[in-house]
Structure formats: C-alpha cells, structure tokens
Amino acid sequence: MGITDMQEAFYYRECAAAHENSPLGLHYAMFLPTINKQATPEQKKKWLPLAENYKMIGTYAQTELGHGTFIRGLETTATYDPKTKEFILDSPTLTSKKYWPGCLGKTSNHCVVMAQLYTQGKSHGPHMFMVQIRSMEDHSVLPGIEVGVIGNKFGYGTNDNGFLSFDKLRIPRENMLMRYSQVGRIPRENMLMRYSQVSRIPRENMLMRYSQVHEDGTYVKPQNAKLAYGSMVLIRSSIVSDAARGLAQACVISIRYSAVRRQTEAYPGGEEPQILDYQTQQYRLFPLLASAYSLQLAGKYVFNTYLEVNDQIEKGNLESMPELHALSAGLKAFSTYEASAGIEVCRICCGGHGYSQASGLPKIYVDVVPGCTYEGENTVMMLQTARYLMKCYSRAKQGQKLPGFVQYIGQNLNKKSCMSEEVALGCLVMAYEHRAARLVEAAAMRMQSLIQGGKKQHEAWNGSSVQLFWAAKAHCHLFCVKNFVDAIQAKSLSSKTVTVMKSVCQLYGVHGILENLGEFMQDGFFSGEQVGYLQRKMLALFENIRPNAVALVDAFDYPDMVLGSCLGRYDGQVYQALYDYAKSAPMNQTEIHSTYYKHLKPLINPETTSDAMQFAKL
Ligand SMILES: CC/C=C\C/C=C\C/C=C\C/C=C\CCC(=O)SCCNC(=O)CCNC(=O)[C@H](O)C(C)(C)COP(=O)(O)OP(=O)(O)OC[C@H]1O[C@@H](n2cnc3c(N)ncnc32)[C@H](O)[C@@H]1OP(=O)(O)O
Ligand SMILES: Cc1cc2nc3c(=O)[nH]c(=O)nc-3n(C[C@H](O)[C@H](O)[C@H](O)COP(=O)(O)OP(=O)(O)OC[C@H]3O[C@@H](n4cnc5c(N)ncnc54)[C@H](O)[C@@H]3O)c2cc1C
Numbered sequence: 001m002g003i004t005d006m007q008e009a010f011y012y013r014e015c016a017a018a019h020e021n022s023p024l025g026l027h028y029a030m031f032l033p034t035i036n037k038q039a040t041p042e043q044k045k046k047w048l049p050l051a052e053n054y055k056m057i058g059t060y061a062q063t064e065l066g067h068g069t070f071i072r073g074l075e076t077t078a079t080y081d082p083k084t085k086e087f088i089l090d091s092p093t094l095t096s097k098k099y100w101p102g103c104l105g106k107t108s109n110h111c112v113v114m115a116q117l118y119t120q121g122k123s124h125g126p127h128m129f130m131v132q133i134r135s136m137e138d139h140s141v142l143p144g145i146e147v148g149v150i151g152n153k154f155g156y157g158t159n160d161n162g163f164l165s166f167d168k169l170r171i172p173r174e175n176m177l178m179r180y181s182q183v184g185r186i187p188r189e190n191m192l193m194r195y196s197q198v199s200r201i202p203r204e205n206m207l208m209r210y211s212q213v214h215e216d217g218t219y220v221k222p223q224n225a226k227l228a229y230g231s232m233v234l235i236r237s238s239i240v241s242d243a244a245r246g247l248a249q250a251c252v253i254s255i256r257y258s259a260v261r262r263q264t265e266a267y268p269g270g271e272e273p274q275i276l277d278y279q280t281q282q283y284r285l286f287p288l289l290a291s292a293y294s295l296q297l298a299g300k301y302v303f304n305t306y307l308e309v310n311d312q313i314e315k316g317n318l319e320s321m322p323e324l325h326a327l328s329a330g331l332k333a334f335s336t337y338e339a340s341a342g343i344e345v346c347r348i349c350c351g352g353h354g355y356s357q358a359s360g361l362p363k364i365y366v367d368v369v370p371g372c373t374y375e376g377e378n379t380v381m382m383l384q385t386a387r388y389l390m391k392c393y394s395r396a397k398q399g400q401k402l403p404g405f406v407q408y409i410g411q412n413l414n415k416k417s418c419m420s421e422e423v424a425l426g427c428l429v430m431a432y433e434h435r436a437a438r439l440v441e442a443a444a445m446r447m448q449s450l451i452q453g454g455k456k457q458h459e460a461w462n463g464s465s466v467q468l469f470w471a472a473k474a475h476c477h478l479f480c481v482k483n484f485v486d487a488i489q490a491k492s493l494s495s496k497t498v499t500v501m502k503s504v505c506q507l508y509g510v511h512g513i514l515e516n517l518g519e520f521m522q523d524g525f526f527s528g529e530q531v532g533y534l535q536r537k538m539l540a541l542f543e544n545i546r547p548n549a550v551a552l553v554d555a556f557d558y559p560d561m562v563l564g565s566c567l568g569r570y571d572g573q574v575y576q577a578l579y580d581y582a583k584s585a586p587m588n589q590t591e592i593h594s595t596y597y598k599h600l601k602p603l604i605n606p607e608t609t610s611d612a613m614q615f616a617k618l
Pocket of ligand 1: 006071226322
C-alpha cells in the first residue's frame with residue numbers, strides 16, 4: 001500500500017472488510033511491530049523480509065490459560081542449554097498452554113512467544129522468543145507443538161484465536177528477541193549499549209538491546225525489564241484511536257438514521273417528527289458525538305506521544321517510559337469503556353433496526369468491546385495509571401515539579417468553581433482538575449490511613465483500589481476534556497467551525513459533569529445554582545448542535561462500504577436498503593425452506609408424513 005503510518009495502514013486494511021477483524025490482524029498489529037521494536041538489526045535483516053512478504057505469518061503469543069494479566073506469572077519456560085546453544089521451550093502445566101492469541105489456531109506459521117527465561121538455573125522473567133510452529137512448505141504443525149483454535153467467541157468470528165503448547169521444543173539461541181549487538185567498538189546505532197554491559201563476544205551472539213544471553217548462558221539484564229512490554233504499549237496507544245473510530249462510526253449510523261426515521265405524532269393529527277428532534281434522543285446521542293470527537297483527539301495525542309517517547313527509548317533515554325505507560329494504559333481503558341458503552345447506546349437509539357446486522361452496529365460493537373479486555377484488562381490498566389498518580393502525589397507533596405499532564409495533582413482544594421451561566425471552557429477544565437486532584441488525594445489519604453492503621457502496603461493498596469480506580473478514571477476524563485479544549489483554543493479554525501466545535505466541546509465537558517455529579521459536588525465545589533447553569537446549558541447546546549448534527553457526523557467521512565449499514569447510508573435510503581437486505585437473505589432464496597418437510601409438515605399434515613420422509617432422504 002505504501003502507507004507508512006501504522007494506524008492509517010490498519011484503517012485502510014480494515015476498509016476491505018470493516019470490523020471483520022482480519023485473520024492477519026495480529027501479524028500486522030503485533031508480530032511485525034515486535035520484530036521491529038524488539039529484534040536486533042541482524043534479526044530484523046533475517047526475519048523482516050520474510051514477514052513483510054508473508055513467508056512468515058505470525059502472531060503475539062503471550063496469554064496462557066491460567067494467566068493473561070499477570071505477565072510475571074506466565075508459566076511457559078525457555079531454558080538455555082549452553083551445550084547446544086539452544087533454548088528449550090516447554091509448557092509444563094495445563095494452565096501454561098498459550099490461549100487466546102489471535103491468528104494462532106490455523107493462520108500463523110510463526111509467533112513471538114513470551115516465556116520465562118531460565119539460564120544457569122536462574123529465572124530472569126518474561127522474554128520474547130521467535131518460534132516457528134508450522135512448516136513454511138505445507139503448513140503442517142511442527143514436532144513438539146500442539147496448536148488449534150479455541151472455538152466460538154462473543155465476536156471476532158473471522159479471527160482464529162488459538163491455543164498453543166510446547167513439548168520441550170528446541171530453538172536456536174539466536175531466536176531470543178535481541179536488539180542491538182556489538183563486537184568491540186560500539187557502532188553509532190548502538191548508542192543504547194551504554195545501558196547494558198559491553199563485552200567482546202563472538203559476532204554471531206546477538207546481544208540484547210534490552211537484555212542478552214551469552215553463549216555460556218550468562219544473562220545480562222536490560223536497563224528496564226519493562227522494555228519487553230513495549231509491543232503492548234504500542235497497541236494500547238493505538239487502541240484509543242481505534243475505539244474512537246468505532247464510536248464515531250456508530251454515531252454516524254445512529255444520527256443519520258435519527259434524521260431519516262420519523263415516529264409518533266408530535267401532537268394529535270400532526271406529522272411524525274424526525275426522531276432526532278426528540279430531546280431524549282439528543283440527550284443520548286449528542287454527548288456520544290462529542291465523546292467521539294474528544295477520543296479522536298486523545299488518540300492522536302497518545303499515539304504521537306508514543307512515537308516521541310519510543311524515539312527517545314530507541315536512543316537509550318528511558319525517562320519518559322513511566323508517563324507513557326500511565327497515559328497509554330489509562331486512555332486505553334477510558335476510551336474502550338466509553339466507546340463500548342456509547343456504541344451500545346447508539347444501537348438502542350435505532351430501535352428494532354439497530355438490532356439487525358443490517359444496521360452495521362452489532363459488528364462495530366463486537367469489534368470494539370474486546371478492547372476492554374485485551375492489551376491489558378481495563379481495571380488493571382486503570383490501576384497501573386493510579387500507581388503512577390500516587391507517585392506523582394507524593395512527589396507533589398515533597399514540592400517536586402510534575403510533568404505537564406499531571407501538574408494539577410497536589411493543588412489547593414479549598415477553592416470553589418468559577419462556573420457562571422456562560423459556562424466558560426476554562427471553568428470546565430478547572431472543574432475537572434479539581435475533581436481529579438481531589439480523588440487522587442482521597443485515594444492517597446485512604447492508603448495512608450490504612451498503613452497507619454497497621455495494614456501492609458499490598459493490603460492498603462487493595463483496600464484503596466476502588467478509590468484508586470476512581471482517581472485514574474477522573475484523571476483520564478480530565479485529560480480528554482483539557483485536550484479537547486486546548487485543541488479548540490489552539491486551532492486556527494474558521495469562525496463558523498470554531499462556534500460549532502466549541503459547542504461540541506462544551507457539551508462534552510458539561511455532560512461529563514452532570515453524569516458524575518457526586519464527584520464534582522462532594523466537597524461543595526459546585527453550588528446548586530451552578531449545577532442549574534450546567535443543566536440549562538446542556539439543553540441549550542442540544543438545540544445549538546441539532547442543525548449541524550448530520551454535518552458533524554458527515555465530517556468523519558466514513559464511506560458507506562466501511563459503515564456497512566442500511567441505516568447509516570449517506571443517501572438516507574434506509575427502507576429500500578433494509579428491504580433489499582431482507583430479500584437477499586439466503587433463507588429467502590426458496591419459497592419453502594427445506595426444514596418445512598422434515599419438521600413442520602409432520603406437525604401440520606401428519607397424514608402426508610411419508611412424503612416428508614421421502615423428502616428428508618433427499
Ligand atoms: C495498528 C493497530 C491499530 C489499532 C489497534 C486496534 C486493535 C488492537 C489490535 C490488536 C489487539 C488484538 C489482540 C490483543 C493482543 C493481546 O491482548 S496481547 C496480550 C496483552 N496482555 C497484557 O496487556 C497483559 C497486561 N499486564 C501487564 O501489562 C503487566 O502484567 C502489568 C503492567 C499489569 C503488571 O506488570 P508487572 O511486571 O507485574 O509490573 P508491576 O509490578 O505492576 O509494576 C512494576 C513497575 O513497572 C512499571 N510498568 C509496568 N508495565 C510497564 C510498561 N508497559 N511500560 C513501562 N513501565 C511499566 C509499573 O508502572 C511499575 O513502575 P513503578 O515505578 O510504579 O514501580
Ligand atoms: C478478542 C481477544 C483477543 C486476544 N488476543 C490476544 C493475543 O493476540 N495475544 C495474547 O497474548 N493475548 C490475547 N488476548 C488475551 C488478553 O490479552 C487477556 O485476556 C487480557 O490480558 C486479560 O487477561 P485475563 O484474561 O487473564 O483476565 P484476568 O486478569 O483473569 O481478569 C479477570 C478479572 O480479574 C481482575 N483482575 C486481574 N488482576 C487484577 C489485579 N491485579 N487487580 C485488580 N483486579 C484484577 C480483572 O480486572 C478482571 O475483572 C486476547 C483476548 C481477547 C478477548
């Protein structure tokens with residue numbers, strides 16, 4: 001395709017069969033990027049041409065029957081044998097079988113495997129290994145390997161998520177994913193070597209960019225063990241835009257349909273209005289439209305941040321890893337929660353037709369909702385963000401300067417809202433900063449009191465984890481609101497566009513407060529009168545956005561073939577499209593379905609059952 005932007009390439013491949021989840025999805029999304037990010041130049045030279053030309057088709061095999069979240073608990077082992085200079089991969093228990101990796105069951109002939117590395121009798125934690133699982137000649141399964149599909153799932157029907165286990169499978173030492181290697185002088189491109197030990201080793205022994213195993217089994221650990229988690233951070237940073245895209249497409253379908261659908265007399269004898277004119281329909285759909293715009297902006301920000309930080313990591317500067325992890329983990333969770341819930345509301349707003357596959361909405365939902373689970377289960381990801389926020393809080397209390405998007409932490413909480421009838425964007429941001437700062441402090445205080453009460457650190461953590469979750473969610477929400485406001489205020493948009501987009505941004509902020517009012521009012525930050533301002537502003541914004549609602553979804557510019565929806569067609573010919581869809585249903589290709597003779601006819605006309613039995617033998 002010649003498209004270099006990973007997310008754009010992902011979208012255009014999607015266009016061929018939108019939300020069908022390609023059986024090569026993991027090859028593109030995780031297998032290739034893992035080789036790119038975790039392999040040495042020599043390994044890339046060997047594997048990339050094969051993988052880019054589909055000789056090697058691969059997936060990312062990390063999750064096991066017994067462990068998905070807790071990577072350090074994975075049971076698959078890779079034990080180094082210095083005599084043969086090989087790793088022995090083994091699945092020692094039932095729960096160590098790899099389970100869930102996409103494209104694993106029948107498609108892939110290779111995979112990058114996350115396994116516990118053992119050398120010289122010691123465990124060194126999870127590392128990545130390149131493993132061939134099927135012949136590149138006839139696709140037969142290689143000896144020492146058991147692989148297959150895991151069966152039907154909630155969705156993802158076109159992806160052969162699979163299981164995989166190893167029975168003392170030997171792979172060459174060079175198959176441990178290593179990055180950067182050097183003999184003697186450190187080549188310029190290996191600047192990272194300042195982060196790992198320099199030693200003269202035979203050229204064929206790839207030193208790890210992040211860690212290395214010498215031929216005698218000596219292990220040199222990386223500067224940061226979490227560098228091996230890099231592929232997950234990349235995908236988390238990409239999922240935000242993916243979730244935003246799913247929500248935006250659902251908004252296109254439901255808002256266009258709501259402009260076509262007319263239902264119920266507005267008054268006795270009156271004409272049936274467009275359902276988009278019902279305030280309750282606007283209340284459910286317009287905030288989702290605003291959320292789609294907000295998440296698209298957040299997705300751009302987090303992916304650009306990933307690219308910047310990853311560039312620094314490639315140059316050996318790891319100091320921004322914690323921020324990137326906290327941002328990508330939290331926004332991945334926040335965006336997939338918001339998008340999944342929003343797509344379901346869009347479906348419900350389309351009534352019965354929303355429940356039809358013809359609407360395109362079920363497919364979008366089952367494609368986006370697993371994002372709450374894969375690449376880091378959402379609650380776990382939110383708690384990872386909370387872990388970072390707690391560190392920021394203690395640094396703030398020690399008077400340390402905090403990075404940009406957490407500078408609100410530790411602020412004075414005694415102030416009140418500046419909210420007036422106008423509902424200024426600045427007052428909205430202040431409200432979200434106050435809420436997040438208060439929840440971060442409350443979680444920290446809770447932890448402190450538990451520890452002072454004698455609880456151990458891990459007991460205090462678990463005993464505060466609901467409040468930690470609230471704090472992380474508020475932090476992500478603040479990020480999305482502030483990022484949206486910054487985009488509106490920074491953009492050199494035409495005055496008309498700014499006016500429209502300012503209303504959309506205001507609605508996003510106002511609606512978020514009204515839907516989480518307790519967290520904003522618990523300490524009296526808002527007065528009752530100010531809440532009234534917000535409620536009236538929300539209703540006014542519905543009226544303000546209504547004339548531009550269809551234009552705002554058209555602006556996403558998703559072609560009909562991507563939406564795959566009879567309800568969301570650009571030409572609005574919904575009913576003809578639904579009728580054509582029904583007529584084309586396979587069961588309508590014969591007037592009487594074959595099952596009539598076998599199952600119905602004996603009931604309706606028992607006397608002629610013998611005919612039925614004749615037919616059934618056909
Ligand atoms: C191009 C694509 C476009 C769009 C994408 C669209 C769709 C998606 C495409 C494909 C997806 C399809 C399938 C999904 C594939 C998968 O699901 S792959 C498997 C995913 N699995 C996971 O994500 C597992 C989640 N678990 C973890 O990440 C870790 O176990 C954990 C982070 C929860 C915990 O790790 P631990 O090693 O136990 O660490 P800890 O003790 O909690 O923390 C120790 C310190 O390490 C820091 N840290 C943890 N992770 C990272 C990281 N990734 N980067 C940087 N730092 C990290 C942590 O913050 C701690 O630091 P402290 O300073 O607080 O000590
Ligand atoms: C469609 C799909 C595709 C996938 N593709 C792949 C793939 O290609 N490769 C791959 O390796 N994996 C893949 N996975 C697996 C996925 O990465 C894991 O399912 C995910 O990481 C969650 O882990 P788990 O299933 O063990 O859930 P668990 O961790 O068992 O989660 C169950 C519950 O326990 C809670 N919980 C767990 N730990 C904690 C904690 N520390 N604190 C608080 N609560 C906790 C969670 O919040 C959750 O509510 C895929 C999964 C799906 C659904």
